[in-house]
Amino acid sequence: ATPPRDDSLYRALGGEAGVSAFVEDAIVRWVENPRISHLFADVDLVNLHTQLLSQICFESGGPCHYSGRSMEEAHRDMNIDEGQFNALVEDLIDAMEARQVPIAAQNRLLAQLAPMRHQIMHQ
Numbered sequence: 001a002t003p004p005r006d007d008s009l010y011r012a013l014g015g016e017a018g019v020s021a022f023v024e025d026a027i028v029r030w031v032e033n034p035r036i037s038h039l040f041a042d043v044d045l046v047n048l049h050t051q052l053l054s055q056i057c058f059e060s061g062g063p064c065h066y067s068g069r070s071m072e073e074a075h076r077d078m079n080i081d082e083g084q085f086n087a088l089v090e091d092l093i094d095a096m097e098a099r100q101v102p103i104a105a106q107n108r109l110l111a112q113l114a115p116m117r118h119q120i121m122h123q
Ligand code: HEM
Pocket: 036, 039, 040, 043, 044, 047, 048, 051, 052, 055, 067, 068, 069, 070, 074, 075, 080, 084, 085, 086, 088, 089, 113, 114, 116, 117, 120
């Protein structure tokens, strides 16, 4: 039997409604951020929201499966540099702050996502 997943981070992020809300808020910020907006110009933002919701749900222990592309594949040919990576993360933090995600939960999620930078940058 598989042990039950620890969904404490998912719950601390506000579950499906909470994650959905801050992901939507973050996407609006990315699209409006002159440092990275050009990368989102031709992107299907509804699909992006769906994929990020399921990825963050999964990564935080929630009852979801991520069935989108690998991080290498999703960010291929964008040649994302460190400044752009940090710009996206700063907007994500602002979005979580605006949606009143507790700081401890913000930090746990960021720690979970940070190691992915190697699969995302310079692809
Ligand atoms: C830890 C950081 C990041 C995570 C977890 C992440 C996650 C994702 C996911 C799940 C998708 C959807 C993949 C799919 O549709 O199959 C995606 C797409 C995308 N990401 Fe990221 N991403 C991150 C960082 C970045 C950065 C730094 C940028 C640019 C500054 C970026 C730009 C994009 C764009 C433009 C797309 C849409 C690609 C397309 O639909 O063709 N991402 N990302």
